[in-house]
Structure formats: C-alpha cells, structure tokens
Amino acid sequence: MTGPTAEETSPSAGHRRPPLTAALPTGTALVFLLPAALLFGFFVLYPMVTALTYSLYSWRGTSQESFVGLGNFVTLFTAEPYATQVPRAFAHNLLLFAGSMVVQNSVGLLLAVVLHRRRRFKRLFQVLYTMPYLVSPLVIGYLWSLLLSPLFGPVNALLKTVGLDALALPWLGNPTTALWVVVLVTAWQWVGFPLLLYGAALGGLDHSLEEAAELDGASARQRFWHITLPLLTPIIGTVSVLTFIFSMEAFPIPYALGGSTGSPAGATDVMSLLFYRTAFQSGSSNAIGTSSAIAILLFLVIFGLSIAFNKWFRRAERRLF
C-alpha cells in the first residue's frame, strides 16, 4: 500500500514530465470505492435490473408466475382501466411540461435578465424567489389546497376584495381549472430554479457583443432577442431537458392537490399517480407486472425524449455559432 509505485502502474508513460496528480494504486482505490459500490449496487443497480425482469412476467400477488414477454405492456393499451387512464395521464404530464416551459421558465428568464444588471438587493431577491423551491413540494401542494379552499380560502377572499368576484371559483373542485392549478402551483414553486441557472449563465457571458451592438444603435429589445437569447441557447436547452424530466416525474404536488386518484374525475391524474395506484392500491393480482410495465414505459419516454431534446438543442447551437 505504499504510494511511490503509483506512477509505474499508471498508463501515462507517453508524458514527458511526471503527471501532476499523484495516482492511487488501483488496489487502494478499489478499497476506497467499496462501501459506496456496495450500497449503490444493492439499492440502486440491483433494483433497476430486477424492475426490468418484473415487467416481463405475470404475477400472482408477490410470486412470479410465467414469462409473458411484452404482455404487460400490451395490457396497458388494451385493458381497462389502463387503456383510458394511460393516455389521459400522459397527456396531463405533457401539459404540465408545456405549462412549466411557458410560465415558469419564461418568468424565470425574465427575472434573471432583469436581476442580472442590478446591484441593490440582488441577493435578497434571489433568496426570496428561491424560498418556495426549498419547501417540500408536498407542503406546497397542501398549502395551496388550503389557500384555494372555497370555505375560508384567502385567495378567493382576496379576489372578492379587489372586485374580481367572478374569479372566486372553487378552483380545485372544477375539472377544467384543477389541472391549471397544478400547473401554476408547480411553476410558482419552481421559478427560482431556472432563475438561478439563467443568472449563472448570464454572469458567464461575454458582454462585448452586446456592447458593440449598443454602440451600433441596437435597442435593448433587439439586443436581448438577437444577442443575449441566442447566447443562452445551451442553458435553455439544459433547463428544458430538466423541466421535461421533472414534469414527467411530478408526484407530490398532484398528490396533495388531487389525491391519489387525481380528483376531480381524474382531471389531475398523472403517470406517477397511475403507477402508485396500480402498484399499491389496485388490488389487482398482477399489480407488480402491470406497475413495472408503467415504470419502464415512463423511463423509456423520459430517457428517449431527453436524448432527442439534447440532440435538437445541440444542433440549434451549431446552427447559431
């Protein structure tokens, strides 16, 4: 275990001078790695692999019965209630993504741009905007269900006070408004996240281009649309992909606002709730097989579309620069 042999074992013979980093011998490194590898292997890798096999078998309660190939996936699209609920829940997830992109990311970008040039209270605003993001999404969901309560809710009271009585609705009781409440509450909680990422990106930009454009007489708006925004393409790409992943996995806010069945009338149902119901509440004898198929399907969609998004943004970047 003595160090000095490290250089000999490292594959850097081609270097002219000894490398700056002192390498650990592989044996020692493996010992250091062991505790993390054990934990990760047991509780992450092994469950990942078994989840895949779970989805390919039919189950009777907790006992694996027979190999059914893609049978469980076929069930999702042909047997009720899945044939109705899977497409509906998926559509709600997509709407949540679209809503987050429009509301949360554009408000986040706007606030980041405005905040970027400011010195006074900059940190204070960052802290205030980030507060909702730190609070548990479940707490946020329950908080808004209380604030929007038709019985005593301060939101409707406020709307009435300012003369908007027509807007004092039972927001969470109505199927058409309930999903929008989920979208807006999610966006409200998350604004701080794109704000900080865009803020960091703006801080790292080379501002000489904008200054040159300013000298050439470009207006603030022209400079934003034609210079700043294109320069932000990489970070907008990153934020979009992350927003997509979070939207697809949304669970605590829909759960707190609409319960595990996505009430009213399934209007706030999303994939994760459907998965939860199937796995732990359906009482179906093949609960494990069907729920694992939902999980795999969700994973494939998230993984596949994230990669597609990434590629698309990379290409957009290359076209720009």
Add this chain to the structure above:
Amino acid sequence: MATTLTAPGTATTTNRPATPPGRRTGGVRAAATSTLLWVYAAVAILPLLTMVLNSFRTNQELVSEPLGLPAEPSLAAYQEAWIEASFSTYFWNSIVVTVGSVALSTVVSLLAAYALARSRSRLMGALEQVFVSGLMMPVFLMIVPIFYLLDSIGMVSTRTGLVLVYAAVSIPFSVFVLGTFFRQLPGELEEAARIDGAGPLRMFWSVMLPLVRPAVATVVVFRFVPIWNDFFYPLILVRDRTRYTLPVGLTTFFGEYQTSWSTLFAGLVIATLPLVVLFLLATKQIISGLTAGMGK
C-alpha cells in the same frame, strides 16, 4: 395565482422603450424593473407568509376574516399538531433518517470520489460512469424491487432501511460534485505528503479532507433538502405509523384534521422549519450550489 400571470405583462412594459438607452429613459426603466422585482417578491413570499400567520390564528378567525392578521397570536394549533397529531414523532423520525442518510452517503461518497479522482486505471473510469448513470434513474422504476428487497431483509418500516436507501440514491450526485472538487486540487500536495511518509488513508484524512470542506458543505446541504422533503420513498417503504417521516405524517394528518385549518397550517410550518434554519445557516451554499455543475 392571478398575480403570477401579471408578471410577464409587467415585463413587456420594461422591455418596451425602443429608444436607444438614453439617460432620460433610464430612470423610468429602473423604476419599472424595481416594481417588477418587488411584485414578484410578493408573489413568491406572500403564500408562505400566509401559512405562518394563519398557523397563529384560530379557525373562527380564519372563517370570519380570511385575510386578517393574528389578532391574539395563539400557539394552540402548534400544541395540537405537535402533541395530539404526533408531529413530535414524525419530526424525530425525519431528523434521524435525514441526518443518518446524509452522513452515511457523504462519507462513502468522499472515499469513492477521492479514489475515482486520483486513480488512472480504466476500470475506475468505467465504474465512475456507472455511478454517474445513477443521476438519471427514476424512483418509480426502483421502488417496487426496493420494497421487496427491504422486505426480505426485514427492514420495511425501519429507519435504518430508509437511511440505507437514501444514502444509496444520493451517491451519484455526491460523487459527481465531490469528484469535481478533488480533481481541482493539485497532486503535489499528496506527493509532498507521501514523501513525508503518509499512507493513502492518512493522506485522504489529513491532507485532502480539509481542502474539500466547501464541497462537503454543498453536498450536505444539497442532499439534506430533498431527503427532508421526500415523500415517495417513505410513503411506500414505511407502513408503521410510529416510523412515519413528516411528509407521510402530513398526508394522514390532512385526512384526519380536514376542518381544523389552523392546525393544518401549523403542521405545514413544522415540516418546513428545519429548512428555514438550514437556509439561514447556508444561504450562500444553497444559492451557489443550486447552480453547481449546471451553469455551463
């Protein structure tokens, strides 16, 4: 809600001045941006403030005056939540699980990140890829197998089971952040330590660890928040009420105390309090850590 939607509207007016930036429009624009920033600050903070204020009021006050301030601030709601609704139990479980899993994952990730950063073997490179791939793994995919795994070793409904699971799922993020830091440290430090006769463990403990303290703080804060807030794992892995963490406790509590609104508000405040303390202690870490490794 409605105010959230006004924010973009206010924005277009701030961007509107099409005249080149002159000194005269500067004042107007600065005032407009200030207004926008304060309006959104209100949108972000008022709901949270309402939560805190309403927890000090009584149900009658809430119904008769939904927008009022606490006339005679009362701690009755807290007493009810803390004692009768078992929040003291949930709180203690959350503390044990969060502190335990963050500590465990940080220690094993420090060792692993150091090994990965300072080894040049190809095997270690491949192992690092395996760890980092964990960043992409969705919880839904793993939860059913994890449940049966814990069941088979008798750890469903135990705090130890939750600690092990949370520690394991934290490893990808922690190894990623800590590895980035270890790589930035100059190797000469270890070479000097080695000449002085230090072995790998001593080198790690006495030389490297003090240097990565800022990264450790980032990792601790950044795993504490999501684990404290997490709801999905304990919802499924904990069946025994005396082992509920705060978020799972909240779900049953909301079913049982449906009309005792001020108690519900108090419960939400209790669930959030440790994060406020953490935030006050580590604002800088949180703000800079949120953007760590993503700002590029």
